[in-house]
Amino acid sequence: MPKEDFPRVIFPGTQHEACIRRFSFDDVDTVVSVERSASKHPWTEQNFVSSIGAGHLCLALTQNGQFIGHAVVSVLPDELELLIISVAPDRQRKGYACALLVELCNIFDNRDFFLEVREGNLPAIALYKRLGFNVVDQRKAYYSTPEKQGLRENALVMRRLKHYEYLY
Numbered sequence: 001m002p003k004e005d006f007p008r009v010i011f012p013g014t015q016h017e018a019c020i021r022r023f024s025f026d027d028v029d030t031v032v033s034v035e036r037s038a039s040k041h042p043w044t045e046q047n048f049v050s051s052i053g054a055g056h057l058c059l060a061l062t063q064n065g066q067f068i069g070h071a072v073v074s075v076l077p078d079e080l081e082l083l084i085i086s087v088a089p090d091r092q093r094k095g096y097a098c099a100l101l102v103e104l105c106n107i108f109d110n111r112d113f114f115l116e117v118r119e120g121n122l123p124a125i126a127l128y129k130r131l132g133f134n135v136v137d138q139r140k141a142y143y144s145t146p147e148k149q150g151l152r153e154n155a156l157v158m159r160r161l162k163h164y165e166y167l168y
């Protein structure tokens with residue numbers, strides 16, 4: 001199988017076995033419902049539709065046909081950018097986000113991997129640090145926080161260098 005092909009199976013033969021596959025316009029409603037259940041600042045339907053239209057790598061995690069998470073990645077010749085990753089609340093802390101990102105790091109091991117994350121999103125920051133991402137920049141007042149009337153939240157820019165050796 002070519003290195004960049006999907007679907008791929010993670011945790012094969014265990015109770016956590018799941019499939020990583022591309023999602024399309026037909027799946028957006030389901031993806032949005034997982035997204036709303038998981039995230040305090042969810043992507044909208046339009047965000048996902050735009051990403052599919054832009055040719056981003058749009059991946060769903062499925063288990064027995066049920067959507068349990070997703071990630072959207074911009075794949076450029078020299079780098080990857082993680083645009084979003086979410087896992088359904090009842091499936092969190094089981095290693096799914098980590099496994100999905102490890103697959104991406106292994107597939108695209110000739111590219112540096114970037115992402116932006118809210119400074120207060122400690123679970124996500126812990127996940128990324130565990131995978132070898134480091135903070136390389138900060139964007140002041142980058143994100144809106146509608147729940148905090150006008151206050152904006154800083155973004156951290158994190159990078160994982162290609163050829164980083166993953167030790168788990």
Ligand SMILES: CC(C)(COP(=O)(O)OP(=O)(O)OC[C@H]1O[C@@H](n2cnc3c(N)ncnc32)[C@H](O)[C@@H]1OP(=O)(O)O)[C@@H](O)C(=O)NCCC(=O)NCCS
Nearest residue numbers: 038039085086087092093094095096097098123124126127
């Ligand atoms: C961030 C998120 C994707 C993590 O998904 P997950 O499948 O639960 O993560 P994993 O189980 O693979 O976690 C791997 C490691 O990351 C760290 N981590 C993940 N969630 C954590 C939490 N809530 N608190 C502290 N560390 C956490 C831990 O080191 C964890 O390993 P451990 O469980 O052995 O301690 C999930 O919490 C989520 O969907 N959050 C809402 C959406 C979001 O904020 N996405 C990121 C920004 S776009």
